[in-house]
Amino acid sequence: MIRKIIKIDEAKCNGCGACAAACHEGAIKIIDGKAKLTREDYCDGLGDCLPSCPKSAISFEEREAPAYDEAAVLAAKAKHTHRTGGCPGSALKTFIRDDDANSSAYAPSRLMQWPVQIKLLPVKAHFFEGAELLIAADCTAFTYGNMHEDFIKGHITLVGCPKLDDEDYSVKLGDIVRNNNIKSITVVRMEVPCCGGIEHAAKQAIINSGKSIPFKVVTISTRGDIL
Numbered sequence: 056m057i058r059k060i061i062k063i064d065e066a067k068c069n070g071c072g073a074c075a076a077a078c079h080e081g082a083i084k085i086i087d088g089k090a091k092l093t094r095e096d097y098c099d100g101l102g103d104c105l106p107s108c109p110k111s112a113i114s115f116e117e118r119e120a121p122a123y124d125e126a127a128v129l130a131a132k133a134k135h136t137h138r139t140g141g142c143p144g145s146a147l148k149t150f151i152r153d154d155d156a157n158s159s160a161y162a163p164s165r166l167m168q169w170p171v172q173i174k175l176l177p178v179k180a181h182f183f184e185g186a187e188l189l190i191a192a193d194c195t196a197f198t199y200g201n202m203h204e205d206f207i208k209g210h211i212t213l214v215g216c217p218k219l220d221d222e223d224y225s226v227k228l229g230d231i232v233r234n235n236n237i238k239s240i241t242v243v244r245m246e247v248p249c250c251g252g253i254e255h256a257a258k259q260a261i262i263n264s265g266k267s268i269p270f271k272v273v274t275i276s277t278r279g280d281i282l
Contacts, residue, residue: 059100060120065089067112076170077107077177080128096124097131106230109174109222149182165208173215173224176231183235186211190228190257191243192250193219198279199243206243206273217252224256229263239269246276 063074063083070088082097083090083104090112092098100123105113149168168182173190189210196202196214213231215224231237242257244250254272261268274282 056120056122057117058120058122059115059117060095060098061092061100061102061104062114062116063090063092064112064114065091067110068108069110069112071109071175073107073109073175073177074104074113076175077104077179079103079179081131096121097128099123099125099128103177103179106178106227107176162203165203166212167207167209168211171212171214173213173227174220174222176213176227178227178230179234182211183231183237185236185238187239187241188213188231188237189241189243190214190253192216192245192253194245194250195243195275198245198277199275199281200279202243206241210241215253217256218249224253225259225263228256228260232260232264232266232268237266237268240271242270242272244272244274246274246282 061082068089070085070090072085072090074090075083075085078098080094080097080099082092082094084093085091086093098120100115102113102115105115168180170176187210189206189212191202191206191212191214193214193216195206199205213228215222217224232240240257240261242254244254258270261270276282
């Protein structure tokens with residue numbers, strides 16, 4: 056049958072695995088460092104993977120392809136609930152954190168999900184529903200000593216660097232806010248001027264989403280103090 060299906064430009068693909076993580080049907084795998092549509096009958100043609108690609112390597116095309124097999128997708132999900140496909144580093148994970156009373160770690164991690172990099176996160180995930188988002192500049196975790204207890208705890212964490220990443224975060228963040236029930240957004244940034252990009256992206260994301268969401272910004276000095 057002729058139907059709409061995704062097309063992956065392997066020349067543009069950098070193998071980051073974001074599309075595989077965003078594909079809820081498991082139609083995309085990372086093979087030899089490139090994203091590949093391995094199951095055409097798993098692709099529903101809705102394109103959840105498109106906005107997740109930082110290289111714009113995915114598009115739609117209409118061509119001869121097997122029909123979308125929802126029953127097969129559901130059966131595969133039931134069989135492989137512990138796997139998400141694609142790059143292992145971008146496989147979705149949720150962590151249940153108690154008070155870590157039995158932990159041998161002096162300062163236990165408060166991270167609640169994986170991945171954390173903005174470019175690797177899908178635009179829709181179960182852990183986003185009802186979440187309080189922490190959008191943090193990469194350097195804050197290394198500069199502010201109590202990052203986990205004061206900011207990461209109780210939040211879904213997204214990190215990135217607007218100076219080093221060749222990506223407009225406002226687009227991805229806007230899709231995340233629009234497609235999920237986000238309760239609040241906290242931005243933790245450094246005092247350096249370039250870090251204003253992540254604050255601007257978060258603000259623009261809320262505007263792009265058309266929603267009204269509680270929002271605050273915390274700025275960390277290069278010495279590790281809250282300003």
